[in-house]
Amino acid sequence: FSHQGEMPLIVQPVLQPLRLSLDKLRDVSSRLHKGLVQGLGKHSHHRAAVKMLPTFVRATPDGTEKGDFLALDLGGTNFRVLHVRVLQAEQKVVKMDSQICVVPKDMMTGATQQLFDHIASCLGDFIASQELKGQTLPLGFTFSFPCEQKEIDKSILIRWTKGFNCPGVEGRDVVTLLRDAVRRRGDYDIGSVAMVNDTVGTMMSCGYKDQSCEIGMIIGTGTNACYMEEMKNVKRVEGEDGRMCINTEWGGFGDDGSLRDIQTEFDQMVDKTSINPGVHIFEKMISGMYLGEIVRLLLLRLSEEKLLFKGQKSEVLQTPEIFQTKFISEIEEEDTGLDNARRILTQLDLQWDEADVRVVRLVCDTVSSRSARLCAAALATIANKMRLNRGLDRLQTTVGVDGTVYRKHPNFSEELQLTVRLLAPECSITFLVSEDGSGKGAAMVTAVAQRLCVLFPCLHFLIKSYMSDLKNE
Numbered sequence: 194f195s196h197q198g199e200m201p202l203i204v205q206p207v208l209q210p211l212r213l214s215l216d217k218l219r220d221v222s223s224r225l226h227k228g229l230v231q232g233l234g235k236h237s238h239h240r241a242a243v244k245m246l247p248t249f250v251r252a253t254p255d256g257t258e259k260g261d262f263l264a265l266d267l268g269g270t271n272f273r274v275l276h277v278r279v280l281q282a283e284q285k286v287v288k289m290d291s292q293i294c295v296v297p298k299d300m301m302t303g304a305t306q307q308l309f310d311h312i313a314s315c316l317g318d319f320i321a322s323q324e325l326k327g328q329t330l331p332l333g334f335t336f337s338f339p340c341e342q343k344e345i346d347k348s349i350l351i352r353w354t355k356g357f358n359c360p361g362v363e364g365r366d367v368v369t370l371l372r373d374a375v376r377r378r379g380d381y382d383i384g385s386v387a388m389v390n391d392t393v394g395t396m397m398s399c400g401y402k403d404q405s406c407e408i409g410m411i412i413g414t415g416t417n418a419c420y421m422e423e424m425k426n427v428k429r430v431e432g433e434d435g436r437m438c439i440n441t442e443w444g445g446f447g448d449d450g451s452l453r454d455i456q457t458e459f460d461q462m463v464d465k466t467s468i469n470p471g472v473h474i475f476e477k478m479i480s481g482m483y484l485g486e487i488v489r490l491l492l493l494r495l496s497e498e499k500l501l502f503k504g505q506k507s508e509v510l511q512t513p514e515i516f517q518t519k520f521i522s523e524i525e526e527e528d529t530g531l532d533n534a535r536r537i538l539t540q541l542d543l544q545w546d547e548a549d550v551r552v553v554r555l556v557c558d559t560v561s562s563r564s565a566r567l568c569a570a571a572l573a574t575i576a577n578k579m580r581l582n583r584g585l586d587r588l589q590t591t592v593g594v595d596g597t598v599y600r601k602h603p604n605f606s607e608e609l610q611l612t613v614r615l616l617a618p619e620c621s622i623t624f625l626v627s628e629d630g631s632g633k634g635a636a637m638v639t640a641v642a643q644r645l646c647v648l649f650p651c652l653h654f655l656i657k658s659y660m661s662d663l664k665n666e
């Protein structure tokens with residue numbers, strides 16, 4: 194731990210439960226491993242907390258993909274619409290243009306039709322502004338929520354996560370909801386749709402550059418990872434050959450109570466007051482949507498115990514979401530961190546002294562460090578599984594990564610990588626920060642699906658229709 198040596202004894206009892214030893218992380222990793230196997234099982238997946246969703250992405254890019262695509266991206270910080278071109282000659286994905294549309298907070302928990310009409314209207318405006326109205330381009334839809342995919346273009350929402358909770362969407366096909374909304378407008382059309390989780394988009398966007406990229410990981414508003422699993426282990430999908438990308442939805446780890454021993458009272462409080470209590474327990478200990486809240490609750494407790502801010506009763510600290518996750522990154526900056534802490538505490542109207550500033554930084558470090566180490570344990574579990582799957586002494590692989598926490602926090606990535614090396618010593622993992630996985634990656638998935646379509650599903654379809662033609666004759 195970067196600041197462990199300096200931990201003032203006095204705050205130790207409050208922070209200690211958040212400090213996870215390597216042995217504890219190994220233990221968490223072996224629990225997750227059991228969870229992954231349960232999620233893949235034909236008969237056990239219904240009860241599994243870690244959903245292990247088949248994505249129907251059977252191949253990573255091979256560099257022959259090309260064409261123009263539209264991409265939608267819903268589920269991170271913003272909703273975006275993009276026009277993307279995949280250039281085969283230069284092995285490059287080029288973003289032609291993009292537009293951000295705000296999804297108002299009340300729409301995130303409002304009526305289904307209103308949300309999808311908003312999406313269709315943003316897409317319509319964008320298509321018009323790009324003068325693409327007459328064309329029907331294939332569309333990659335990055336929809337970053339757990340979905341049961343039946344095919345690449347049929348995706349049933351299992352549950353909302355993060356800040357979204359529109360009643361009535363769970364259990365329905367998101368592609369149908371989108372197509373219906375586009376039809377209601379009637380002024381443009383969309384071609385084939387490929388549904389993509391952001392982890393998959395991230396893996397695929399890195400995969401164009403580095404063909405050994407077989408894991409995608411997001412540590413942003415939410416957290417999750419996907420990886421290429423052997424088909425023979427994916428018991429829920431027919432076929433034994435090759436691999437398929439599995440969206441683990443590791444955020445749900447712990448929803449069956451399996452993380453109770455490491456959940457602190459602060460985690461329980463964050464969960465209880467969230468819009469989806471009891472679900473995505475692992476995510477709530479890790480991702481950007483929740484880290485600021487955990488810090489706030491710790492600061493509140495320390496001040497109640499008169500260990501901070503001279504024990505002032507502070508209404509500020511009782512205000513949910515007042516301590517933003519980005520403050521953690523700012524306060525942990527190596528050179529400017531303490532100054533940033535002084536500025537932030539002043540802005541929050543807290544009466545602080547120099548000792549307080551250091552304790553606040555320690556609290557931030559403890560919370561972000563736990564998050565990085567838990568992610569490392571989860572990533573190590575996947576890498577170790579892939580190595581054993583393939584019967585290798587050593588696995589060499591690349592992880593495509595994205596998300597504000599990973600990108601913006603000053604030492605998150607370093608701590609994560611260091612811990613993975615300790616927990617998966619037989620794996621050499623290269624980390625590649627994805628360039629706009631949710632946008633370009635979605636286009637890539639669509640492009641690979643189209644490339645493969647020539648080989649597999651279309652062939653399959655042709656054979657099927659040929660056979661039925663024969664029958665009819």
Ligand code: BGC
Nearest residue numbers: 337338339354411415416417
């Ligand atoms: C969602 C995942 C997504 C992750 C990162 C989670 O809340 O369930 O589908 O990949 O956030 O955006």
